[in-house]
Amino acid sequence: MAQARLQRHATGCGASAVVAGPPSGSGSGSVALSRVEPDPASGAGHDRRSSAERRSGGSPVPVSEQGNAPGAKGDAESRDAGSGDARSAEQAVVDLEGVHFRWRGSGPDVLVLDRLRVARGERLFIEGPSGSGKSTLLGLLAGVTVPRLGSVRVLGQSLEALDGPGRDHFRAHHIGYIFQMFNLIPYLSIIENVTLPCRFSVKRRERARRRSADLATEARRLLGHLDLADPELLARPVNELSVGQQQRVAAARALMGSPEILIADEPTSSLDADRRQAFVRLLFEECAEAGSTLIFVSHDASLEPLFDRTLRLAEVNAAGAAKPAG
Numbered sequence: 001m002a003q004a005r006l007q008r009h010a011t012g013c014g015a016s017a018v019v020a021g022p023p024s025g026s027g028s029g030s031v032a033l034s035r036v037e038p039d040p041a042s043g044a045g046h047d048r049r050s051s052a053e054r055r056s057g058g059s060p061v062p063v064s065e066q067g068n069a070p071g072a073k074g075d076a077e078s079r080d081a082g083s084g085d086a087r088s089a090e091q092a093v094v095d096l097e098g099v100h101f102r103w104r105g106s107g108p109d110v111l112v113l114d115r116l117r118v119a120r121g122e123r124l125f126i127e128g129p130s131g132s133g134k135s136t137l138l139g140l141l142a143g144v145t146v147p148r149l150g151s152v153r154v155l156g157q158s159l160e161a162l163d164g165p166g167r168d169h170f171r172a173h174h175i176g177y178i179f180q181m182f183n184l185i186p187y188l189s190i191i192e193n194v195t196l197p198c199r200f201s202v203k204r205r206e207r208a209r210r211r212s213a214d215l216a217t218e219a220r221r222l223l224g225h226l227d228l229a230d231p232e233l234l235a236r237p238v239n240e241l242s243v244g245q246q247q248r249v250a251a252a253r254a255l256m257g258s259p260e261i262l263i264a265d266e267p268t269s270s271l272d273a274d275r276r277q278a279f280v281r282l283l284f285e286e287c288a289e290a291g292s293t294l295i296f297v298s299h300d301a302s303l304e305p306l307f308d309r310t311l312r313l314a315e316v317n318a319a320g321a322a323k324p325a326g
Contacts, residue, residue, distance in 0.1 A: 091119050091120050092117040092118060092119055092120070092153075093118050093119070093120050093154065093155055093260060093261060093293050094116070094117060094118035094141060094152075094153070094154050094261075095116075095117050095151075095153040096113060096115065096116040096117070096140075096141070096150070096151070096152050096153070097114070097115050097150055097151050097153075098113075098114065098115075098149060098150035098151065099111065099112070099113045099140065099147045099149065099150035099151070099152060100112050100147055100148055100149040100150055101136060101140060101145065101147045101148060102148060108319070109319045110133060110136055110319050111133045111136045111137060111140070111317055111319050112317060112318035112319040113137070113150075113316060113317060113318070114316075114318070116311070116316070118261075118293055118295065119293070120293055121288075121291065121293055122293055122294070122308050122309065123284065123287070123293075123294045123296070123306075123307045123308045123309075124293075124294065124295050124296065124307060124308065124309055124310075124311060125296050125298065125303065125304050125306075125307035125309065125310045125311070126295065126296065126297045126298075126310075126311045126313060127297075127298065127299070127301070127304065127310055127311070127312050127313065128312065128313035128314050128317075129299075129314060132313045132314040132317060133313055133317045133319065134297055134313055137313065137317075138263065138265065138297070140152055140159075141154065141295075142171050142175060142177075142263070143159040143162065143167030143168075143170060143171055144167070144171075146159060146160040146167075147160065154170070154174070154261070155174055155260060155261075157170060169201075172197070172200045172201045172204075173201045173203045173204065173259075174203075174259055174260050174261060175259055175260075175261045175262075175263060176197065176253075176254030176255055176256070176257075176259035176261070176262045176263070176292070177254055177262075177263045177264075177265070178247075178250050178251055178254045178262070178263070178264040178265065178267045179250065179265060179267075180265050180266040180267065180269055180270075182246045182247060182249070182250040183250070184238045184239075184246055184249060184250060184253075185238070186237065186238055186239045188238070189234075189237075189238075190223070190228075190234050190236070190238055190241075190249055191216050191219045191220070191234065193238055193249055193253055194219035194222065194223065194249060194252045194253045194256055195208075195215045195216065195218075195219050195253075195256060196253060196256075197253060197254075197256045197257050197259075198215055198256060198257055201257060203257070204256065204257025204258070204259065205257060207257045207258045208256060208257045208258070211258070215256075218256065219252065219256065220234070222252040222255055222256065222286070223248070223249070223252050225282070225285070225286060225289075226248040226251060226252055226282055226286070227248065227282070228245060228248050228249065228252070233245070243270045243271065244271055244275055244279070247267060247268075247270065247271065247279065248279070248282075250267070251264075251267070251279075251282075251283060251286070255286050255287075255290055255292070258290040258291065258292065259290075259292060260291075260292060260293065261292060261293050261295065262283075262287055262292045262293065262294050262295070263295045263296075263297075264283065264294065264295070264296045264297065264298075265297045266297055266298055266299070267279070267283075267296075267298075268280065268298060268300060268303065269298075269299075269300075273302070276300060276302070276303060277302075277303065277306065280296075280303055280306055281306070283296075284306070
């Protein structure tokens with residue numbers, strides 16, 4: 001019965017809205033699926049990485065390797081290295097250039113971005129008030145929508161070159177997503193919720209099985225790392241979990257199968273202040289182990305110093321006065 005309901009849900013929502021958002025072309029302005037990064041050359045990113053990390057072309061450099069990082073002429077030049085450097089281009093998991101997007105053909109552009117990049121392994125904090133274009137940008141970066149002008153390349157793939165089903169499959173294979181309201185499926189167990197991405201992506205299923213003997217074991221491993229190892233707790237229905245527990249189940253689901261990119265849309269908004277930083281640090285640890293790039297959207301400025309860089313979307317969106325859902 002649960003399997004049949006899940007299949008009907010997936011059929012109606014494309015490549016599983018609860019795993020990676022609504023189907024491409026759905027036109028939903030409230031979706032959050034993304035990955036982004038301001039080009040250092042734009043001046044919009046507030047870069048808190050070490051000099052060694054900036055010299056590497058954007059990717060965080062392990063402490064043990066910083067002494068061997070390639071040399072540079074100075075921090076100012078390092079910050080300006082994003083747009084033309086071939087090595088930086090190779091390391092970018094997202095490369096967005098000359099993008100213009102509008103919701104209606106005759107309406108104004110609601111998002112205009114010259115150049116944004118996200119480096120492999122980066123932890124990016126995206127900040128912006130309502131209406132600044134966050135949801136619009138995330139939808140573009142996830143391939144839910146496509147720009148009317150410009151290019152969005154993710155992991156080397158131009159998303160605008162794919163049709164809607166192609167973008168849905170790409171998203172299911174490569175992007176993990178933590179929704180603000182978690183979107184756990186109440187008629188599935190905790191383990192079934194966590195393993196759900198592997199029902200929609202052979203690639204993620206294969207990666208999960210390389211890490212553990214089977215999918216359920218991998219789900220328990222992730223849950224254990226997120227402080228949800230108690231067998232009695234795991235036997236509960238998801239709707240009987242606390243908000244913090246549901247959040248960690250949603251994080252484990254997004255991390256299942258080691259997606260290259262993890263997107264978190266306001267994932268701490270329902271948590272008490274003292275639990276927010278602890279959750280973010282757990283997320284960092286799991287992303288580092290999986291080799292995932294983290295794109296984190298939040299209004300909580302107290303979390304910003306934990307990240308490698310901040311993108312203030314209101315400062316880089318040249319659409320300016322446009323009023324999209326954001």
